[in-house]
Amino acid sequence: MRWKLCLVLLVVATDALAWGRTGHRITGELAARQLEPAVRAEVDRLLAVGAQTSLAEATIWADAVRETNPAYRWSTPLHWVNFPQGQCSYDVATCPDGNCVVAAIERYSAAIGDRQLADAERAIALKFLIHFVGDVHQPLHAGYAADRGGNDFQINYLRAGWNLHSVWDTLILESLELHWTAYSDRIAALPRAAEASELNPRRWAEESCEIVQRADFYPPRNKITARYLDAMRPIADARLKLATDRLAAVLNRELASRQK
Ligand code: ADE
Ligand code: ZN
Ligand code: ZN
Numbered sequence: 001m002r003w004k005l006c007l008v009l010l011v012v013a014t015d016a017l018a019w020g021r022t023g024h025r026i027t028g029e030l031a032a033r034q035l036e037p038a039v040r041a042e043v044d045r046l047l048a049v050g051a052q053t054s055l056a057e058a059t060i061w062a063d064a065v066r067e068t069n070p071a072y073r074w075s076t077p078l079h080w081v082n083f084p085q086g087q088c089s090y091d092v093a094t095c096p097d098g099n100c101v102v103a104a105i106e107r108y109s110a111a112i113g114d115r116q117l118a119d120a121e122r123a124i125a126l127k128f129l130i131h132f133v134g135d136v137h138q139p140l141h142a143g144y145a146a147d148r149g150g151n152d153f154q155i156n157y158l159r160a161g162w163n164l165h166s167v168w169d170t171l172i173l174e175s176l177e178l179h180w181t182a183y184s185d186r187i188a189a190l191p192r193a194a195e196a197s198e199l200n201p202r203r204w205a206e207e208s209c210e211i212v213q214r215a216d217f218y219p220p221r222n223k224i225t226a227r228y229l230d231a232m233r234p235i236a237d238a239r240l241k242l243a244t245d246r247l248a249a250v251l252n253r254e255l256a257s258r259q260k
Contacts (some may be wrong), residue, residue, distance in 0.1 A: 050123030113254035
């Protein structure tokens with residue numbers, strides 16, 4: 001009997017901490033395709049230093065280590081930022097002690113281009129950066145502390161138990177039942193948005209927060225159907241496309257060779 005209780009507690013206690021693997025892999029794969037050749041070579045070199053084989057797979061590392069390696073537990077709060085309900089303007093108080101996804105993106109984007117740092121340190125910065133640029137575009141990574149970004153908002157879907165956070169991390173994308181490479185092609189085909197050239201991570205978090213404020217974002221009576229998934233998927237797709245284009249732009253900016 002006791003192991004069953006443990007299992008239940010384990011499932012309840014596990015947060016969904018990121019876009020699921022599909023969302024992260026898409027962002028990494030499509031950003032890699034947009035890198036300038038010299039930047040691509042430097043990214044590949046740093047990925048090899050960090051024991052990674054592709055940008056797409058390396059996007060998963062930050063979730064894997066925080067779940068399995070106690071030495072990285074400190075990084076857990078860097079996966080999100082919280083805003084007060086009804087208020088999406090970012091200021092220093094939004095990110096206490098720089099312990100949020102926005103400040104993490106600022107720090108790690110500076111670190112990847114800093115040639116004074118050891119390669120091993122730059123390789124870790126790269127793995128964090130490529131994950132957090134994805135996370136900050138998932139609306140509920142910029143939601144409310146009160147329900148831990150939707151993790152505590154239970155959802156009933158097809159008689160199965162979900163929460164709103166995992167619906168956005170995973171269900172909206174995976175309910176199309178496409179392999180992540182096919183989903184990548186779908187995102188690659190979207191037009192580039194004008195806001196893609198906005199390279200301020202504070203704005204990225206504010207945009208996510210503004211999506212959470214929509215009247216139809218929190219479903220009534222904690223219940224959703226395929227209609228909710230279909231209505232929200234274009235928003236999720238547009239966020240993935242922006243994450244992709246902005247990640248590529250940040251990597252191209254930070255890793256461009258200085259002698260140009
Ligand atoms: N995971 C755990 N707490 C969270 C929060 N406050 N916001 C988003 N994701 C979380
Ligand atoms: Zn994450
Ligand atoms: Zn998440």
